[in-house]
């Protein structure tokens with residue numbers, strides 16, 4: 191391969207996601223195999239601005255493929271949203287001789303990557319977020335593990351909910367995106383799901399459905415609520431007041447972001463990390479890696495950021511049929 195870069199930097203940014211370590215490992219080992227030097231950047235764009243940069247070798251990424259979190263640590267860096275911060279970031283890349291940068295993160299991190307690319311740093315984005323909210327790709331690293339973790343918790347809540355014939359409300363992550371909630375609802379047999387992308391049913395409509403289900407002989411009622419809809423505790427009280435059915439709310443929170451990545455996450459992370467390095471080697475910049483129709487492809491970052499992700503209406507319609 192005709193190599194166009196000599197030193198690649200790698201950072202993780204935004205919320206951590208299981209599989210980020212597998213992606214870092216793949217970037218480091220692929221780059222070294224291609225004869226390229228790799229610099230790890232700690233704590234996302236914060237670390238770039240602070241010059242928290244160190245050289246990595248193949249041993250730096252030993253024994254991490256099975257670990258959740260990110261060995262490079264991550265951050266949400268407000269300074270980087272401002273043009274002065276972005277300029278300092280690009281200058282810092284030059285100080286360390288970084289002529290190619292791999293940014294592993296979500297949609298926000300890609301906005302930062304786009305800014306760096308505009309300032310002349312060859313930047314490639316790798317989708318790493320449990321939220322699955324990046325429009326250009328059918329997969330984002332971390333989603334499978336997060337959904338499985340949430341489902342495991344929901345299964346346990348369902349056991350006790352059935353024993354007590356209660357209504358359970360389980361709030362899962364996703365401030366702006368309802369994919370985790372939608373997948374958990376379908377795969378856990380929830381009676382109802384509340385998503386940020388959809389109009390919220392009224393309390394009366396929710397209660398009507400609970401009562402109908404009770405009449406059908408159901409022993410429990412599970413509502414999955416996305417974080418972006420929120421209000422789970424209040425909804426539990428309303429349901430209890432309006433129906434007399436004992437109702438408990440559980441907010442799963444950050445446990446969904448941790449844990450050993452599934453095989454699905456490790457595989458996508460390994461493939462996407464390697465693809466990012468290969469794109470840089472081909473002289474490409476300002477691209478994001480994506481998984482589309484079974485293949486790993488790449489898009490221009492601007493183009494990718496302009497795409498809008500819609501929830502699959504057919505999948506959503508099943509939440510009403512399969513419960």
Ligand SMILES: Nc1ncnc2c1ncn2[C@@H]1O[C@H](COP(=O)(O)OP(=O)(O)OP(=O)(O)O)[C@@H](O)[C@H]1O
Pocket residue numbers: 203204205206235265266267268269270271272295296297298299300301302303305318319320321
């Ligand atoms: N418009 C922007 N311009 C420059 N940098 C940005 C912009 N938006 C976000 N960033 C940078 O990317 C970081 C991460 O963004 P954000 O907090 O949205 O998380 P994310 O990458 O979308 O991941 P996740 O949603 O999974 O937590 C921000 O803290 C900021 O440093």
Ligand SMILES: O=P(O)(O)OC[C@H]1O[C@](O)(CO)[C@@H](O)[C@@H]1O
Pocket residue numbers: 204205206319320321363364365366417447
């Ligand atoms: O950990 P923080 O900064 O509270 O962020 C929480 C947000 O991050 C995500 O977990 C994505 O990383 C969202 O689902 C959630 O809304």
Ligand SMILES: [Mg+2]
Pocket residue numbers: 204296297298319321323
């Ligand atoms: Mg995001």
